[in-house]
Amino acid sequence: MPHRWSRVARSPLGLVATALLVAVAALAALGPVLWGDAAEAVDTGNILAGPSAAHWAGTDNLGRDILARVLVASRLSVVLALLAVAIAVVVGLLLGTAPFLLGRRAGRLVSAAVNTAVAFPGLLLALFFAVVFGVGETGAVLAIGLAGAPAFARLVHTLVSGVAARDFVAAARVAGVGRARILVRHVLPNIAEPLVVNATIGAGSALLSFAGLSFLGLGVQSPSFDWGRLLYDGAAALYLNPAAALAPGAAVLLAGLAFNLVGESVAKGLGIEGLGVAAAGRWVVPGGAAAPATAPDPAPAEVGEPADDVVLGVRDLAVSFPGPSGPVRPVRGVSFDVRRGEAVGIVGESGCGKSLTALAVTRLVDDDARVEATRLHLLGTDLRAAQTTADRRMLGTALAVVFQDPMTSLNPAHRIGAQLAEVATHHQGMTRGRAAARAVDRLDAVRIPDPGERARQYPHEFSGGMRQRAMIGMGLMGTPALIVADEPTTALDVTVQRQVLDLLSDVRASDAVALLLISHDVAVVGEVCDRVLVMYAGRIVEDLPAAELAGARHPYTRALVDAVPDMDTDLDEPLATIPGRPVDPADVPAGCAYAARCPLADARCRGEDPPLRADPHAPGRRVACWHAGEPLPPSRVVRADLVQSP
Template identity: 75%
Template sequence: MIRRWRSVLRTPLGIAATALTVAVLVLAVVAPILWTDDANAVDTGNILAGPSGDHWAGTDNLGRDILFRTLVATRLSVELALAATAIAVVAGLVLGTAGFVLGRRPGRLVSAAINIAVAFPGILLALFFAVVFGVGATGAVLAIGFAGAPAFGRLTQTLVAGIESRDFISAARIAGVGRLRILVRHVLPNISEPLVVNATIGAGGALLSFAGLSFLGLGVQQPRYDWGRLLFDGISSIYVNPASALAPGAAVLIAGLAFNLFGESVAKGLGVGVVGGIPALPPVVPTLVTDEPLIEESHQAGTDLVLDVRDLEVTFPGARGPIRPVRGVSFAVRRGEAVGVVGESGSGKSLTALAVSRLVGEPGRVDASRLDLLGTDLRARDSRAQRQLLGTSLAMVFQDPMTSFNPTRRMGGQLAEVARHHQGLERRSALARAVDRLRSVRISEPERRARQYPHEFSGGMRQRAMIGMGLMGNPALIIADEPTTALDVTVQLQVLDLLQAIREADGVALVLISHDVTVVGEVCDRVLVMYAGRIVEDLPAAALSGEALHPYTRALVAAVPDMDTDLDQPLAVIPGRPVDPADVPPGCAYAARCPLASERCRVEDPALVPAGPGHRVACWHAGEPIDIEIADREEVRVP
């Protein structure tokens, strides 16, 4: 961080802007100490005198030296500008983070107010607030501060929106950390640099605005004076002594230029940018027929049931009506069981996991006839008990290990946050547990690693540390959303072996989401195949290769090359493209790509029904022989 700030001083612009800004701030401190008496000295025999050797900028209507008064006015001008900037920053932070802290609906009202305020010129808002707060320095500070708040709020809102979708924010939410704590510990540190840069530039704008209000007679009043007040007093004698107005005007120009150039140089040095209604959803009515007896049986099977999901639907508003990327998903996971979820991109795998983890925020909506974790209904309103359950009993391992951690905090502190928040451990004990968890996931030198930042970890180490964060509590369920996607094959095997060892040692249930059918088949006990937002087949992992019944499942398996694949033949592919969730056709969603599709498939959507012990399938032609299309359009018979 210090190195990045030092880079600001390595350019001519940065050096000049920093020197000029420091000079203005030093002058604001020392000028009143050195020259206040000279600035207030009245010489009635030398009224409205022009520039001379004794008075370089002339005198005013009481014979006071204009140059000394301009220098002394630096402190009040800078103080008032910084105070107005501080008000703008604080008010802007409150406005910009309201949506994150209060939720989407109250946030929309605040966002609408910001949009309306930003539409007006800043000086017009300042004049409006000046009338509201009254004439004087205090009223002008409040006026300029609140006039600058909407622009700063818009910037904050944009930055927060970019951060809140990151995986480490989702991880903190799963851990049950409150919104305000997430904001302070995770969001604000990651947006601090652009906020500081824009606040610096905003100080220059506030300085100019304050001088403008004082020049109009709405700011500083006699006997106090700032640069704007000196301009107001000097404009009446500008034809007699132009320097009476030029001296304070030059001071405003130089100081404003100093703040703006310093902000611009910091922005370039740090690589930071500088910036100057959803309809209600109709009720969701489940339309898919699910395997009620099978789900009820699993729910009543005993206390080993960890997760029970029935008729899960996730809905988002769209331009042409509601979009349902997850449609009627039902499954159950037992203690110690590993369930794999496979399917192409856009099939709803990750969104299902996010819905189970309570991470689908507005405008998305989650509906289910049952959504239980360890017997607790997750459909209930957010509460401390629910956050405690999710934070200690559910571990989420995200796809990208680089975005899974807050880059501004040390690894040990991030892991320890779970123990401090949910288990009431003090700082030292929580850090000791974090070190122990890093050791448990096979990270060497855990004490040293706990003091490092995420960028100092390799990809595999970050992924193992993410698993370690989930183990800070006593998880009964681990949801791993494509945890090996960004890793090489050797590290993939290490991560999968680690998950397997944790599952066997502690009886932890595992939901593994992956595109790799082979990995899921080797690691998991049972596989859920998803297409177009619903489960089309639920079968034992051992049955994937030879006993899969749905054409889509068999096509996924056939598309994966193995040691017996004929290298002289093109690889098998699945023709066509996945279904757009915004335009799901009637009937079976896979019909347009399925070689077995009949007229019934295009009209009637098959239900997920039993097809054998531990096997369910949703297909009108389950088990019939199919032809898998290959790259050169030749056909290969698949048994």
């Protein structure tokens, strides 16, 4: 960063901007001191004189030196412009962050008002407010500040909305952090840079607007004077002495240019181009009003009562979203258990509902989602109910989530060590010193070299694999009983992928931590997990031991397994594919959702959806298929891009 700033400062743009800003600041500070007396000296014998050696820009109607008055006016002009910008920034921040703080309904009203105000030209708004607040310095400051607030508010709203959608903000909400604290701690630091740039550029615009109001007689009033007031006085004698108007006009131009060039330089230096628990979703306990599904729900899966060692128990989980033609249900009737120390993998094509299932379990689905379940327990805690402080503390330490892209999960504005330490201070009540030491220890536990030095670095200074390890280390700040890993190795190369998977396996083995691994890679899941759940069209179609994937009984599972090339794959033959496309969650057909692509499908498959039941021919398994285990015709093909090889 210092090198970047030095390069910017040495560039032509940076040099000009710095020189102009220093000159404007010096004039504002020293102008009244050095030229105050000359600016007020009346010489009735030299009224409206033209430029001369004694008066470079001539004199006004009282014989006062115009250039001296322009130099003295620098302070008032700059100070008033900065006050107006401060008002615009403060009001813009309040309006721009209101939708985030107030929630969706009240936020929409604020956003609508801001968008309506932005539709009017800024000068028109300034003139309106100037009439409302009256002529004079105070009225002009309020007018220009409030006129600039809507545009700044819309910028703030756009930036806040982008950061609010990031995973680390969702995690803070689930952890019970209030909206105001999330805004101050996580959102505003991540949008500060573009706001500073726009505020700097806005100072130039405010300076021009102030000069315009004073020129129109609505701003600074006599005997005070700013550049706009001097421009107004000079325009009256334009034909007698053009310099009387050109001098204050040039000052306005150069000062406005200084602020704008500084803003552009800051943008270049920063690399900017252009400019209680908030429950995730609506939880519905069966028995209340439920949204209609887009397709009939599958019959309840056959899952026994949870055993004593069950960490996560899920029964009849369904997730729906509002759609143009009614609710869309991407997850339908999912039931499973995860026991202590067990690794359960969820596999399937993109859009089958595996990631959404994990997000629903961890309460990280979108606000407009509707989540239903007859049972959703983590260590005996009902995740459907409103969480108490004790429940949130337990969840913050017993549940860890590892996302696909750690760069979107880590806060780029805070150091790695501070982000890990926040877990311990918030959920475990540790002091900052103990939490910082714990963070270094956890980074060392996930095999990050030189953890003390790395804890003081920012996420962008970590490689992809190290960021993923840091995310795992964050989960280990407490004593997790369950780690939910959603595609944790997708963005990594195969070498780093192996290291991350080995790390997760070591964590499981050392502390008997349960693992729920979501992946589209059947080979990885088969190697890492004890049990595999295969999902298609929002429901589980097969549940089987990972070691028995080669003997899968559902045609879809067999297709996924066959899609993984191995050392025995015939290189002269084309890679296998599955005909057709995955089912659209908004248009799930009657019967078995896989029937249109299945070589074993018959009339019963197309008309009657098979329930997920225990397989009588394979103990310990569940399968949802009317033709489970039947041989596939030789002509079957499987889509090779469904699964990646390890």
